[in-house]
Amino acid sequence: MKEIKIAQLRISTWRRAKDLVRLRLFDLRDGSDWSVETAIIAGRKSGPMITVVAGQHGDEWNGIFIAHRLFEEIEHQDIEGTLVILPIANPYAFLQKSRISIMDQVDMNRSYGTDGERRPTSMAANTLFDEIFLKSSYVIDLHSGGPGDYIANTGVMEQGRFGLALHFNTGNVIVAHKDHGTLVAAAERNSIPAFSLQLGHAASIDYDACEKMLKGIMNFFRAVRLIPEPPQTDEGQQLFTDKKLLPAPDSGFVILNVGLGDDVEAGQNIGEIEPLFGTPIDVIAPESGRVLYARYEPIVSRGDSVIHLGRLGELKDRTSGRDLG
Ligand SMILES: [Zn+2]
Structure with missing residues (x-):
């Protein structure tokens, strides 16, 4: 797999193709590095840039599987714009099959905007934020419920996002105003529409529910014209x-x-x-x-x-x- 240093990434001028790259964020003190496998699907025309991220928590595998399925389903001929998929944002936590890694015990999805802290996990979060999330038109962040089951839902920061959030067809849109350093909150502070999709519990994959959520994400892509087809959005969803x-x-x-x-x-x-x-x-x-x-x-x-x-x-x-x- 081709390796690219994140500072050299030029997504806006990516050739029209479906590519997998190993994105190198930074080196660690022992000589290893923090790298994330990244799929970049650049469409046949210009359009929105959408980033789908999973595996910020290393034991939440529904999202990682959905990211994997998205890569299978979407060809660059199908889209107008660019889709970036980061299936395992926190590879160290994933290797441990746990929410956070023992490297620094930092919760990646609580570390956005924590500039003072120079721990590897928060550095990875903030590097991805500056180089990818901040350049996106929309951010979709996939999670599971840890030690409890989540009903399939779309989380947003404010009611103004309800109209867009409906297109994911999860049936449930939850407004969670609190900011604990999450990616969604940090993106919204920069006026980037951001959605947290949650499904099931940790250390498990619900394949049927994942397929349904995958279809919902692709419906969202239609609604924001990444896929140039009309969306089919369910009525009667609950706020x-x-x-x-x-x-x-x-x-x-x-x-x-x-x-x-x-x-x-x-x-x-x-x-x-x-x-x-x-x-x-x-x-x-x-x-x-x-x-x-x-x-x-x-x-x-x-x-x-x-x-x-x-x-x-x-x-x-x-x-x-x-x-x-
Ligand atoms: Zn999570």
Whole structure:
């Protein structure tokens, strides 16, 4: 595979082709380097540049598989513009099959805009940001739920992105206002529309759900004219204006009696936690909402998220005037 130093990358003038390159970000102190396999698909005409990134968290394999399938599905003759695919942004965490790597224990998707910190993972994040994400028309960041299952969803920073986010056809659009140094937040600070697509849980691949999300991403490509065909966007998708995390009141074995997509009421018993050598404790929903994330691992530590509850919102779709609430 051809190797290119990231400073020498010229995506805007890439020859019209479908290429794989090994993108070299920087050297590490032991003589090894931080490199990422990168697919660049440059279309037959000019158009938007879209970057799809996965594997910022090394144990979230649904996104890595979707990136792999995107490369299989899209030919340079099919598109007008440029598609950049970074399937494994954090190769060191991926080698360890864990969210973060032991190299520096930095969470890559919490390190955007942290200029002061010169650790390898945050350097990789910020180098990719300056050289690729910042030059993109749209950024799509793929994740899974770690120790819990996520309902397929599209995360955005503000309700203004709802219209575009619908084209992913995940059925659920979540507005998460908080900025913890994520890629999506950093991109939006630079006015680049950015979307976090989440699916399933860590260390697993749900192939059917991945195919559905792949189709949704390709529908988005149609909506923004990377693929010059009309999009087919589902009606009746749900907007969530906020998300509430329910922390485990104690450590122990957890059993939930609600599942993904269930609507729960404030005060409802949603399961129990049985502490080691203790008696079970009820877990109570703090407010009403829909279950968007549910613990998959059967053991929790005090303070771990047990479920995430989405607050149902309503918004007129500005593009069509349909009420999608
Ligand atoms: Zn993640």
